[in-house]
Amino acid sequence: MENPRCIGEVNQQPPGADLSLQRRSIVLQNTDGLPLMPTYRYPLQPWDTVIFKGKRYFVKEVQNKGAYIKLDGLAKPVKTSAVKLLYYGKGLCVL
16 A cells, blocks of 8 residues: 555665755865864863863863863862963973
C-alpha cells in the first residue's frame, strides 16, 4: 500500500544540505593553505602559573568569558582580577 502523504517522486537532498549557514564552522587558512592556530579570547589560559594569596597555582579552566578562573588546588573558581600572572603556560616569563 502506498503512503498517502507521498504523491509523485521523492526529492531527496544530499547529506548536509539542510544545515543552515550559522551552524557551519569556519576554517581560517593561512596563505600557504595550512589552517591557522586558533586565537584565544582570554588573557589567562589553562596551564598558566598564577599567584593567589601568596601561593603558586596552575590555571585549570576559564569560566564566564574570562571573569573567573578555576585553579588547580582550589574547589571554587576565583576572580581573574584577584590573581597575578607569573608564567604563561608556553614558558614565557612575566616580570
